[in-house]
Amino acid sequence: MRGPEGWWRRKSTPAKFETYTRWSFHFLALIEVPSIGLAAVGGLGPGLGALLLALTVVHAAVSMVTVSRGLDWTRGRRPQPVRLLGALAAVTAGAGLAALLVARAWPDSDRVATAAGMVFGIVMVVGAGISALALRGLRPLGAVVAAYGLAACAANLALGVPWSASLITAAGVLVGGGFIAFTAFFSVWLLDAVYALDEARETRARLAVAEERLRFGRDLHDVMGRNLAVVALKSELAVQLARRGRAEAVEQMIEVQRIARETQREVRDVVRGYREADLGVELAGARGVLAAAGIACEVRGEAVGLPDEVQSALGWVVREATTNVLRHGNAGRCGVRLETTEGRVVLTVENDGAGDVRGGGGSGLAGLRERLAEVGGTLEAGPAGGELFRLVARVPLTAAEVTA
Known part of the structure; x- marks a missing residue:
């Protein structure tokens, strides 16, 4: 469970969604390098192409840092990265102006114009969209995107680009940057909603207690x-x-x-x-609660005929095991098996979240061992190979104690 999959499974659902959001925007910034930086080298040669590639790499790096700092700010982990937004705007302006100057230096080369225009347009669009992750509210977001569009239009006009081409470029920046900015705004809103739902679930559990x-x-x-x-x-x-x-x-x-x-x-x-906990009620409740959480649960065996003290002890085992699966793990499947054999009752609870549940050390499991000890039972808990986590409770039972 030390591989990437185990690292992913150990995360809570909100943390998974945050990681997905974070790396989606990281990839958006990183894709600049192969999509426009390498194209610039191919179109402009190793000299000017390498210069634009270096500017693209710097812009992608600053964009990725802005993504991380911006999302940390939305989660309340650090102050708003205002200076970083300024640095991103400066790097974007520098890369864009460099591309326009290259295009102006070789006005008769379509290949140079195409490569330089691609660099200018994409860095402006990505810069405008990424900035939205460090802003709160639609008005500031719209103002920043509009500022990038106006800056693109003004830069083109200052270098002698016709009005029509300048307006088309500005419109492209507004549409592309606005789309990415809206996606960022919606992603942050959805991330906040996921965390709020998770907090509401914990609050509901505390209220129940x-x-x-x-x-x-x-x-x-x-x-x-x-x-x-x-x-x-x-x-x-x-x-x-x-x-x-x-x-x-x-x-x-x-x-x-x-x-x-x-x-x-x-x-x-x-x-x-x-x-006291009724074993039959706890088994039915575990199936319903896990199913509601999106975890497939299979229950085999019945508690009918078992003595009350045995049902009570094993009922607490089912309750604690279900709570651990919901609280600590991100399992997709859970199996509960109850069987009577060789004068004892054996309850086995298995789930595929071994990387998320800690065996043997929790106060909950220690409390279960104490409860089982009162009726002469034992408890074993821990990884059972691969992603499987297994909890086994054994309670001695004589044939005379089982009713017909």
Whole structure:
């Protein structure tokens, strides 16, 4: 899992989308070198062609740095690269003017005009479009693209290019640069939406935990608050009766004792209901949750007939394994197998995200080992070859404990 595929699989979904967006615009800048730089060498020869190739390489490098810094700024990791936008504009202007000067020096050569015009047009279009990654809002974006178009028109007119050709060049820069700029704007918006959805999912999970804690606290309050109020009243009555020397005080204290025992039983019931997990419900829930996350899930085996304590322990294993697949991995497939053999129940959970899940070291797995130890069970977790991650829980089971 140390190869490129493992590096990719270890990323979260938003991080994958960010990487895709980042390298898409890096490739857009990098493609300048073979598309126009090498063409300039072929059209202009090793002298002037090499000069334009060097300017193209510098422009591509500055564009790629702008892509990285601009996307980092949109994610709040660094300040807006204002100086870098100025540097990109300067390099774009330098490469464009160099191309126009070359074309003017050899006005009778169609080959020179074609190569120089290609360099000028593409660096202007790419420069205008890449700048959008370091801007926020449609108005600044439109203003920058318009500025590149006007600069292209003005440069052509200053070097004696006819009005018609200058306007066509400016229109080409506006259309091409505007298209790339809109693509950049939409990509940043979509990237923000992906991160927002991921944060919303985490928030929903935290709210679910908080809601469960509130439910547990509410149940305890209902049990303890009511019974403790009765205990306080009964105790106060017993004190008053005892001071008067009346025998009824003993009966009141016996009642207090009974209520205390009843409270203990009710608290144990509340805690037991909170801690126990139904294996059948957890298996069905795992299938539904993973399917909703786009992970193919196959469940084999049934929990019918297993003792309650075994179902509770294995239910927590299914719950924790499902949570790990969703939280830490980017698996595409997950399999759950439950089987009873040789006097024990074996639960196996496998997924193809071995590069994303850490085996054996998490607090969640440590907690599962403690739960299984209470019923004499064991837990094994770790990579199982290739991309497979396997979790195996074994709980001893005698034949007499299985109901018909």
